[in-house]
Every structure is written in structure tokens, then in C-alpha cells.
Amino acid sequence: MDTQQQILHYVLRLGDNALISGHRLGEWCSNAPILEEDLALTNFALDYIGRAENLYQYAAKLENKGHDEDFFAYRRSERDFQNHLLTELPNNNFADTMARLWFLSLYEFYLYNELCSSHDETIAAIAQKSIKEIKYHLRHTKEWVLRLGDGTSESHYKMQKAINDYWMYTGELFEMDTIDHEMLNLGIGINPQNIYSLWLKDVKETLNEAQLQVPEDSYMQTGGKNGIHTEYLGFILADMQYLQRAYPDAKW
């Protein structure tokens, strides 16, 4: 794989994480516990999908095969998607979604903060736009982790369960493979292991404040970055890609 190909993969990974996260959050539309939260979650979904669009447009340019952003969203198969497993897991209950999104937003906060000074100008520009949205996602989800963790016995139970259930999917966020190494050397990407300690420190602080236990490290799930997914991604793609698969290039 040459450098251009590696940059393409790096950009696609960022885009896939944003798209799948956005699609999941969009599923809350009309289902959130309260109207205001419905708006908040669908706003977040749109932030993510907008970010995915920007990244896929850049990917299309890097790929240089005449594809557009819709190709990457609607015409690729499960194995081509390189998003983290955490982004594709089902929404379940509100505490689950908040825990998942908080883990992700905190990771993205440190990731995109560093990408703002990427040597790749397009990635840096997208990061500078995204970081403002991510800060808000982080604020909102953290407030909910605190409130549900330190709320009633039922909300505490559900939030603790959510934190425990998703913990094994957080390891993958900080994995480093050859593409990451190469991007780091070129000053385009970041070292995910450097942001792990920052992430963990914040997680511990917030969980303590929320009267929640920090889960013990055990087996960590992995695979998403290499296209090996949970059973859930196939259902997401079936839902998301149906129209473009059935009626290629449909316009309205």
C-alpha cells in the first residue's frame, strides 16, 4: 500500500466512524425520552453525517476514481467499513446511548484536537470544524452520565451497566496499526496511545464524580478497524443502503 492509499484508508476510517455513529443516533428520531432530547440527539446525528460527508468527499479526491461521497456511504460492503465496533452497537436504552456516546466523544475530543494541527491541510480543516461540535457532544453526554450515575437507584444501575457493557469496546479506539504508524510519521495522523492516558484520566474523574465504578480491564473486543464487524453493522447497512442498492443513482 503506497502512502496515498494509506492516507485514503485513514480518512475513510474517520469517515466511517462518523457515518455509522450518525446513523445510529438518527435512530433516536421520534424515540427519545423527551422532545428536547430528541432534537439534541438528531442534531448530533446530523453533525456526524456532515462530518462523514466532508471526509468522504476528501476520500473521493484521494482515491481519484471518479467516485463521490455517496459511493463510500452507500456502495461499499460490510468488510469495507473500517469503523470502530463501538459506533455500530445498538442504541438500547437512553443510558446505554449516553455512555457509548460519552466514551466516543471523549475519544474524539482528544483525537480531533490533535488532528487540528495535522500536516494534511484538508484533515486539519475538517478537524477544526468538527472539534466545536465534539466539545458540545462531550458536554451533553457527560452531564447525562453524571445525572444518571448520581441519580435514582434505577438510573444508577442502568448507567453502571451501560459503562460495564461498553467497556470492552473501548480498547479498540486506542489500537495502533501500520497505517497509524505511517500517518504519525508523516505528521498527518496522531498516536492513539498518547491520548489513551488523557481519555482514561477523564473517564475515571467523571465516573468517580457520578458515583460509578470504573470497570476492571479485561478482554477487549477488536476488529472494526480491519473490517471485521459485529452482526449489527450488516443490519445498519441494509437499512441505510437499501435505496441506493435497489435504485442505483436514484435522485429526488
Place this chain on the structure above:
Amino acid sequence: MTEEIKDTQWPLWEVFIQSNPGLPYKHAGSVHGSDKEIAMQNARDTYTRRNEGTSIWIVPSNSIVASNPSDSDMFFEPSNDKIYRHPTFYVMPEGALNI
């Protein structure tokens, strides 16, 4: 026989948005929020998504003191026939803009 309809939502807050620095805050509507931080975020998500504002105030709705509609005649009608309270009887100097 009348059954009281209970509001099952969170407490209500009134939202005021300032569209530009220096301008007055205008009432935009209301939101529910379990406390002031959540209410502030809900106000942001509900009323500033289309670039409407640069600053937000929120106030618990039950802290608003409203005039009573039955006082309207005594409060507001006496000023109806006092047009001299509007500064419309002055001649503006020519060339004076923004008055």
C-alpha cells in the same frame, strides 16, 4: 369529574435569545429541563440551530411574574389617548439619520 392533567415533563424554562451582541434579548419560547445545565443545552438545541443567536438566557417559568389579563384596562388603556407621549411632534433636522 374533572381530572387534573399533570405535566409529566421536566420543569419548564423560558428562553431568551440575543441575536447579536448589544441587542436586547427576545423571548424565543420555552423548553423542559431537569435543571439549569440541561435546560440551557436544550434551549441551545431547540432555538439556536439556525444561527439565531449569540447568547442565551433561561429563566424558570414559575419565576416569571405576569400581568393579569383582568388588569388590562387599568394598565394599558389609559395610554391609548395620550399620543403626546410619542415623540412625533418634533421636526427632525434634515440629514439626521438613524432617528
